[in-house]
Amino acid sequence: MSSGEIRVEHVSDTALMVAAARAAETARPDGVVRDPFAQRLAGLRGAALADKLLSSDWLGIGVGLRCRTIDEMLLEAIAAYGLRTVIVLGAGLDTRPWRLELPRDLHWIEVDFAPILAYKAGLLASEKPRCHLEQIAADLTAAADREAVYAAAGNAPGIFVTEGLLLYLPAHTTAALATGFPQRSGARHWLLDIAAHRLMQNAHQGTLEEIEKVRAPDRVQGQQILDLASSHDWRQSVRRDYANAGFAVAASRGLKFPAEDSSADDPSGIYLFTRQ
Numbered sequence: 001m002s003s004g005e006i007r008v009e010h011v012s013d014t015a016l017m018v019a020a021a022r023a024a025e026t027a028r029p030d031g032v033v034r035d036p037f038a039q040r041l042a043g044l045r046g047a048a049l050a051d052k053l054l055s056s057d058w059l060g061i062g063v064g065l066r067c068r069t070i071d072e073m074l075l076e077a078i079a080a081y082g083l084r085t086v087i088v089l090g091a092g093l094d095t096r097p098w099r100l101e102l103p104r105d106l107h108w109i110e111v112d113f114a115p116i117l118a119y120k121a122g123l124l125a126s127e128k129p130r131c132h133l134e135q136i137a138a139d140l141t142a143a144a145d146r147e148a149v150y151a152a153a154g155n156a157p158g159i160f161v162t163e164g165l166l167l168y169l170p171a172h173t174t175a176a177l178a179t180g181f182p183q184r185s186g187a188r189h190w191l192l193d194i195a196a197h198r199l200m201q202n203a204h205q206g207t208l209e210e211i212e213k214v215r216a217p218d219r220v221q222g223q224q225i226l227d228l229a230s231s232h233d234w235r236q237s238v239r240r241d242y243a244n245a246g247f248a249v250a251a252s253r254g255l256k257f258p259a260e261d262s263s264a265d266d267p268s269g270i271y272l273f274t275r276q
Contacts, residue, residue: 006048011168011214012116015092016046017054018164021063023047024056032064032249033071034099040123041093053210058203061249065242066193069270070163071100073238077159077189077272078103085158087111087149087187089140089177090165093120097129106131107156111138111149141173150184158187166192166225170216174225178232182275189274190234194225196243196268202250202257223267234273241269 008014023038023046025031042050050056074096077083084107088094091110102108108129110117114137121135136152138145153160160181166174181187220228226236243266250257 006045006052008049008053008210008214012092012113013045013049014164014168014211014214015116016042017050017059018063019093020046020050021054021056021059022067024050024060025064028060030253032061033068035067035095037095037098037124037127038093041095041120054203057253057255058199058250061246062196062199062203065246065249066163066196066270069240069242070161070191070193071096073240073270073272074159074161074191075100075102077191078106081159081189082157083159083189084156085109085153085186087153087158087160087181087185089149089160089162090168091135092116092164094163095124097131097133098124098127100130102131104131107154107158108133109149109152110135111140113137113139140177141170143176146176146180147184150180153181153185153187155186158185159189159191160187161191163191163193164195167195167215167219167221169219171218171220171224171228173216174220175228175232178229178234182233188276189237189272190229191270191272192225192229193270194222194268196241196246197222198243198266198268199246202255223265226267226271229271229273232275234275236271237274238272239269241266243268 019038019042022035025033087109089111091112097108108131117135
């Protein structure tokens with residue numbers, strides 16, 4: 001398929017683009033994230049999709065800073081709360097079990113569609129994860145599949161992560177996860193992101209419809225995510241903004257962008273929520 005014909009065909013294609021963004025940052029001497037596996041996982045298709053649909057400069061900054069911030073907050077939460085289980089929903093081509101300094105006895109669960117998990121497992125077969133890794137093929141919109149994830153998580157202190165995922169889930173599925181994890185497992189912490197819109201609008205080159213078609217029409221986004229978490233008794237513990245850092249990186253690289261005032265009510269960032 002030529003670059004002119006390539007298009008997003010499934011939500012898993014977005015995982016390829018995200019990996020391509022991490023790969024682009026890793027290749028830069030001043031890159032904001034380091035992922036030695038990203039280029040391998042993105043492959044030619046991921047690179048072609050990112051090149052056609054997105055500005056790789058801006059995508060790399062946004063994805064890279066989101067990734068790095070979640071790395072930092074996740075490691076801090078594991079240490080601070082004595083977490084024994086990490087559940088990454090919509091794990092895609094995430095490589096944290098292979099590249100982060102994690103406790104060896106940590107139980108790390110990756111959840112996604114079977115084909116993307118098999119693709120990653122094949123490409124990383126020669127690499128050893130730094131903790132106990134389990135992969136669960138599941139469709140999170142299916143109640144039975146969610147129950148299987150809760151059962152695998154068990155009752156040990158845990159955290160679930162929804163990096164870049166909630167835009168692709170129907171609102172009722174996000175609500176079910178917000179309720180299900182604390183009721184049916186030991187996961188009492190939730191690490192989530194709200195997209196840095198001001199950064200990402202620079203990354204999309206007028207082709208957002210290609211990605212929009214695989215997003216859930218009735219998703220929760222922006223402030224709605226915070227409202228949903230609050231309505232299900234989740235309490236915000238930590239918030240870190242990375243949009244301003246992203247524009248500072250962009251300026252240091254000579255990228256041009258319209259001057260915009262930071263909005264006091266901009267909810268973007270990475271959040272750690274806790275529930276009793």
